[in-house]
Structures are given as structure tokens and as C-alpha cells.
Amino acid sequence: MMVGVSDIPRRSSSRTAKLASIPLGIAGRAAVGFGRRMAGGDRNEIDAEMAARAAEQMFTVLGELKGGAMKFGQALSVMEAAVPEEFAEPYREALTKLQSEAPPLPAKAVHHVLDQQLGTRWRERFASFDDVPTASASIGQVHRAVWSDGRDVAVKVQYPGADEALRADLRTLSRFAGLFATVMPGTDVRALLDELTARTEEELDYRIEADNQRAFAAAFHGDPDFIIPHVVASSPKVVVTEWLSATPLSVIINEGTREQRNRAGALLAEFHFSSPARVGMLHSDPHPGNFMLLDDGRLGVIDFGAAAAMPDGFPPELGRMVRLALDERFDELTQLLYDHKFVLPGKKVTDQEIADYLRPFTDPIHGESFHFTRTWLQRVAGVATDLSGPQFRTARTLNLPPEYVSVFRVLLGSVGICAQLDAYAPYMRILTEWLPGLTDE
Structure with a gap:
């Protein structure tokens, strides 16, 4: 049974203290764990226990605060498939709860x-x-x-007071972006928070x-x-x-048949890639709680609070980039990145560096169908976030123009859900049908 709450905690000092308790609590447990390892405790057992407690603390605090804190948790939950398996289970359980649970309003x-x-x-x-x-x-x-x-x-x-709480949470969370990034490797926390902040007023x-x-x-x-x-x-x-009666993708992820998971993954990709052309908008809240599978095989979609206006559809440059990456014409692709401000001013990047950086991400477009798995996503995220690797150095020269932030976050979120589903999807067929610039020469 869920415990009732009278309202969203709205006092800035109270909310800030609660949010601060998450990274501080994690740091404290790490110190305790280190001490226990020095005393001869089992390292794996201690690490697993600390991860479980940190995940539970994150859920408890974000869930109680609701507002921007809970929204941030939901956005992070999409990318839990990128977390290495030995650390994933406690975070997976705690973050999945954020997709559908929080203390109710009386x-x-x-x-x-x-x-x-x-x-x-x-x-x-x-x-x-x-x-x-x-x-x-x-x-x-x-x-x-x-x-x-x-x-x-x-x-x-x-929720009463959600407007004040959402704005306050996003300001506070921005101050802790670096610490939250340690909990969810492979996620650009700062860009995620910036975009969530930009869409605050619309969603209210x-x-x-x-x-x-x-x-x-x-x-x-x-x-x-x-x-x-x-x-x-x-x-x-x-x-x-x-009202829509259907099975949420969060349930399909854990209990669905192979056929259900493949169908859900393929339809999810098609929904995201086709919407700008069909509606002139992109559904911008990709987490499993917003998508469900009906008994007749249709994909149901809810929660349109975050939707990016794209009256002209996807920019054709996006499809052009995919085509050049597919053909391995990295000299032309590098120039295209410069032309459209994907390289930071004053920075230099070579064709070879772009080729080495992008190759791990292009697996889904090589072949008619692709098997999205947690292992694949963990590998890609690991390469991209290895601080000592050349790909990380390349990433520091690159820029994501503001008009592309929502697009890339949604498409990465969609891939993250497909990896959770362990789905085979005809990704290239879908891109060929819906992504402008891909087949144009």
C-alpha cells in the first residue's frame, strides 16, 4: 500500500537537502564499503549491497519529491540498459519503479x-x-x-505546487549533474537536464x-x-x-514473449521515426511507462506533455549523416559535421577520428535487421565514456546543436528501450522509409 503525502515538498531548503542526500549518501556508503574491504570483507558482496542501497535511496528521494527530480529519474531509467550487468540489477529495479510509482496525493x-x-x-x-x-x-x-x-x-x-517544485528541482539537480553521472555511466546528464529545463513551461x-x-x-x-x-x-x-487497456513495455521487458518484444521494439522505432513526417512533432518522453502493447499487436502511446515541434520533419542532414556513415565516406561526413556546427568552434577533428568514434554506434544500420541487447549497449557506452580512450578525446571536440538535442535524446532513448526489450528490429528498413536525406544523392 502506498503512503499518502499531503503535498509536494516545496520549501527550497528542504528539497535541496533531500536531493543533496543522494550523492552524499552514496559517497558515505562508498567510504564504509572501503573500510569493510580493508577489514577483509567480500568485495563483490559489499559492492552489490552498496549499489542496492544507493538505488533504493535514489528512488525514495526522487519519488517523494516528484517534480523535476522524478522526471529526471524517469529519463535516466531509459538508459539503465547501458549500466554494466554486475551493477545493473539494483538500479534497474529502483529506476523502473520511477516509471509508474510515487506516493499519491490524497x-x-x-x-x-x-x-x-x-x-x-x-x-x-x-x-x-x-x-x-x-x-x-x-x-x-x-x-x-x-x-x-x-x-x-x-x-x-x-500536483499542487508542481510548477514551483519542477523549476526548483531542475536548478538543484544541475548542481549535482556530475555526481549523478557516476550513477548512470553513458548518459550525458548535463544535456539531459538542460533540455528538461527548456521544456518545463510547456509541460506545466x-x-x-x-x-x-x-x-x-x-x-x-x-x-x-x-x-x-x-x-x-x-x-x-x-x-x-x-482509457487505454494494454500491457506496458516495462512488463513486456520482463515477461514478454520473443514475438512481443520484437514487435514492440520495431513499432517503437517506427513511431519515433515516422512521427515528424506524419504529425510534424516528435514525442519527446521516451520511457517504457509511456508505451504499451495491446492484445491485437498495436502499440499504444500516452503522455504527450513533452513533444518537440518539427513542422518540416526530421532535418535531412540527419539522414545524410547516416548514409555517409553507412558508406564509410567519413571525409564527407566530417565536413558535414563542421558545416552544421557539430564540431566545437576552434576544435579540430580528423576523418579517422570521426570514423573510430562513430563505428560502434553504426551497428544497427549494417544489415536488414539488428538485435538490440544490453551487452551491445554496454559495449558502445563503455567505449564512448572510457576517459583514457581516443573516442572520449574525440567526443570532447564535438558539439550537439540545440535543435538536435531533443532528436538525439529521443532516438537514444528509443534505442535504450529496444535494448531492454532485447528486440530484433528492421532498423534500416524503418530509417530508409522515414528518414529524409538517407536515400537522396
Whole structure:
């Protein structure tokens, strides 16, 4: 049973202290573990125990704070497949919880928000409303209800004070970016936080989320492979959508059949690569809690609070880069990187350095189908983050232009989920169909 909380902790000093307790707690346990190893304790057993406690502390603190802290945890959870297996299990369990769990808002507080957002006679708009939430989002929680016309609906209610908390969390988390990076190697924590901060205001207004979802639902209406629930009603702090009964990818990851995992991975990739062309937007919150597989094989998608506007679709330069990497025309690719500001001003990088840096990442485009695995992702992440390796030195010369941050984060997140699914996916076929610039010469 989940324990109720009265509200999001909003005092800046209190929230900062809680967030600070995560890296400090991890450092403290490391010191204790070192002492126990010196005293003759079993190193592997001690390291595993420390990792488990650190992961549990991370979940507890981020989950209680909700807001930006929980959103940050959800974003990190996508890349847990990149963590080496000997350390992965405790983080996997704790971070997966952040995709669907957090202490709930009491019914009285929920009713107060509904009074403000849908009017004091809001109950007349529902045939029934379940006061016990079914899930928690980063800045709100979801209740199941029946609309007045008999439709099953999901009612997302924003936590009171979420706006203040989200802004404060993201400012505080930025100060601890380096320490959090040690918990999740292979993740550019600073860029992740910068982008989350940039999208804060959009996600706080549920009317924007509702408009995003309406656009996706219209574009994918009647599609044999995808389903987007339609929006029933919306206001700044409450959004009501059709209820979707399906199996979340977090469950498919652990319990799904080979067929289910392959299908989920392929459809996830197709959804992300096709959306800019079909909708003019990119769903920008890639974690398993937002995707589910229906019994009929369709992929269901929810939570459109973060969606990057791409009215002209993916930039054709992206497809051009993939084509040049595939053909190993690294001289042209290096020039393209310079031309589009992917190299930091004043820095120099050679064709060979770019070739050596990118080759580990290009595995999925060599061949008709690719098997995404945790082992593969761990290897790629390990090469990219080896501080003593040449790839890391190359990475320090490269830059990610602001207009590409969301694109790369989403596509890397999608790959991370595919690795968790252990999915075989026809990646190159999907890219060839949907990525502009790939087949143009």
C-alpha cells in the first residue's frame, strides 16, 4: 500500500537537502564499503549491497519529491540498459519503479484541484470517479473514471505546487549533474537536464499536452499498428483522455514473449521515426511507462506533455549523416559535421577520428535487421565514456546543436528501450522509409 503525502515538498531548503542526500549518501556508503574491504570483507558482496542501497535511496528521494527530480529519474531509467550487468540489477529495479510509482496525493487535494479546473460541479461530468490513483506521472497522478457518455477515461491531475517544485528541482539537480553521472555511466546528464529545463513551461500547462495529443491522435487515427487515446477534456492542470487497456513495455521487458518484444521494439522505432513526417512533432518522453502493447499487436502511446515541434520533419542532414556513415565516406561526413556546427568552434577533428568514434554506434544500420541487447549497449557506452580512450578525446571536440538535442535524446532513448526489450528490429528498413536525406544523392 502506498503512503499518502499531503503535498509536494516545496520549501527550497528542504528539497535541496533531500536531493543533496543522494550523492552524499552514496559517497558515505562508498567510504564504509572501503573500510569493510580493508577489514577483509567480500568485495563483490559489499559492492552489490552498496549499489542496492544507493538505488533504493535514489528512488525514495526522487519519488517523494516528484517534480523535476522524478522526471529526471524517469529519463535516466531509459538508459539503465547501458549500466554494466554486475551493477545493473539494483538500479534497474529502483529506476523502473520511477516509471509508474510515487506516493499519491490524497483524495481531498485531488478534489480541490478538480474544483478549480473543471468547476465545482465536476462530478456531473463523470458517471464515476475512482479516488485511488492508478499511476503517478512526473508532475501529476492518473485516476480512472467513467465519463458521462459511458467512456472509460484517464484523468491526469497535476500536483499542487508542481510548477514551483519542477523549476526548483531542475536548478538543484544541475548542481549535482556530475555526481549523478557516476550513477548512470553513458548518459550525458548535463544535456539531459538542460533540455528538461527548456521544456518545463510547456509541460506545466496540460492544455499544451492536450493539443499535442489531439494532433497525434488525429494523424494516427485508424492506423493498424498504433493507437493514441483521444482527448475528452482539458484545462491547465487537468487532462481527461480515453482509457487505454494494454500491457506496458516495462512488463513486456520482463515477461514478454520473443514475438512481443520484437514487435514492440520495431513499432517503437517506427513511431519515433515516422512521427515528424506524419504529425510534424516528435514525442519527446521516451520511457517504457509511456508505451504499451495491446492484445491485437498495436502499440499504444500516452503522455504527450513533452513533444518537440518539427513542422518540416526530421532535418535531412540527419539522414545524410547516416548514409555517409553507412558508406564509410567519413571525409564527407566530417565536413558535414563542421558545416552544421557539430564540431566545437576552434576544435579540430580528423576523418579517422570521426570514423573510430562513430563505428560502434553504426551497428544497427549494417544489415536488414539488428538485435538490440544490453551487452551491445554496454559495449558502445563503455567505449564512448572510457576517459583514457581516443573516442572520449574525440567526443570532447564535438558539439550537439540545440535543435538536435531533443532528436538525439529521443532516438537514444528509443534505442535504450529496444535494448531492454532485447528486440530484433528492421532498423534500416524503418530509417530508409522515414528518414529524409538517407536515400537522396
